[in-house]
Amino acid sequence: MSNKTISSEGATAIYQPDAVFVEEGCKDYPFAQKILSGLSNVPVYEIQDAGELEKQFKTSQPDVFGEGKKNLVLSRFNGSFLKKCPGASPGMVCCNYYVVNLSKNCIYDCSYCFLQDFLNNNPLQVAYVNVEDLFRELEEVFTQHPDRAFRVGTGEITDSLALDCLVPYSQMLIPFFNKQKNAVLELKTKSDRVENLLNQPDPTNVIVSWSINPQQVIDLEEKGTPDLEKRLHAASLCVEKGYRVGFHLDPIILIPGWEKAYKELVDTLFDFIPASNMEWVSLGSFRYRSSLKPIIKSRHPETLLFTGEHLPGKDGKFRYLRPLRNNAYETIRGFLQDKSKEMSIYLCMETKEIWEDVTGKTPRSDEKLDMFFDL
Template sequence: MAGTVRDRSSFRPSLVYVAPDAVDDALTGRVLARLGNSASVHYLGERGDPLREEVTGIENGPLEFSAGKQRLLLTRHPGAWLKSCPGTSGHVCCNLWIVNPGEGCPLDCTYCYLQSYLRRNPTLKLYTNTSDMLREIGERAAAEPNRLFRVGTGELMDSLVWDDLTDLTLELVPFFAKLPNGLLELKTKDDYVENLLSLRDVHKGKTVISWSVNARAISEADEAKTAPFEARLAAAAKVAEAGYRVGLHFDPLIHFEGWEDGYRDTIRTIFQRLSPSAI
């Protein structure tokens, strides 16, 4: 499986909406060019636009979640980008800072909290004003030079699933490489790491790529459209060889018949593919 090329068309949108304020942004042009004729494109906001009502329905109505995964809205992020982890009462906070370059995930894990969190707002979104995001992170980090800003992009989306369309890592990784008190964490179930590999001489150890992993039985039954477990490990091995830090998350742990053997096999396979020093 690790040597195969994954078909990414299964989780690409069939319909793309472009908001008026995003039309001229570089990310918009890049995404539309790479999707080509595989998706219908509709520009929103013109007078009498018949899709205005449809988009309102997508945002507020009880659209089936699977239908929302076929629709992508390119728009600008409103308001502040950088937020601290809200934490959970009674638990030790991870102290992660969060930016959301988009919302929603085209992958289809049955247990994902986004399935309910975004249930009434299922349209996939990518925010096109990424320069504003980087500027805000830089200004906040400069204002508190003695504070470590460990910033993650994987709260409301998979960090790598759009990267072949957006090239966002080509902006983020060099930016954090130059940020004295910054560390970037990309969390994913994808295996697209070509952009990351092209930055092997740039990242300076300031980017961590963290994969969610599980027992094979769970991955095969409940993680539709994700990269297979072996493909994730192969991708992790590639970026580790390129000098990146690698993280692995068992998230969630699930009780099932044979769970002990299942998780034991997963852990054994991890250490067959990755050096402990790389994790």
């Protein structure tokens, strides 16, 4: 672990919501107080029920999902935080991984984001403030199953770090996971705001992973996200601090000239991060449920996502045709292997047949594979 002062100077501006809504009974939670203390310039409204607010919001806003991102609701989560990753779908190879949903929605606006459909009825950005309940539950489950190794991600229906400067879950999650003997935390992100991570003394039980794409794809399809070099700079700071890091080249989008674009992406990745410091790289192609397509077309008319043909798979999701996916995986895997033969490369949310076509073998549900889920 490095003792140097590591700075995230030059990172993208910190997001500020237009308004904060605090659900009844939530404002006295210490975590709510902490969040509110960082938002002194933002109007704060107390509300009885976030569900009611969401209903009003839905009827009064033309782009509910986009508008939802501008408002933050502090709420209490009732129920079990920890759940098995829902990424395992019929016909797909995956997955033995756990998720905790501490917040929902995301400040970024990627054209392909499944949340546009998934959260269409609950569009507001919500952060749950009863973190004491979360830690009690996790401690109980981890202790009850001392022989099981838990990998826990927070990025299923949000970006794990995009809001971390304002809603600093990482400041509590990292020390908590570092005390666990049988659990590792995975933070999955497109953010470059890693200062809370750099300020933690111990990076041991944490993996930080970045979703990356060629800058052309970021410009067109990942609105509001930090550019590629900012993400990779943030990743390099985390490496320097001693965190384990991984990269998701996902979703791969077959824009005109994709081979050159993904070759350059791989070159840039290795310019910033030595192969020996990458835990793994995962590859996943663009996929969507049919209900998402009209939403994407209406919210992102300039998108290039639908320029090719897509067919539904066993899980009902549409993907590029199998030969195109095979070719893309083989090509990009080749770029990665040209840089490093030893590197762990996985396919995310893919069929057994594609695994066999691309890698020549059927994957086992091994420990590293467990972490690749469908976001």
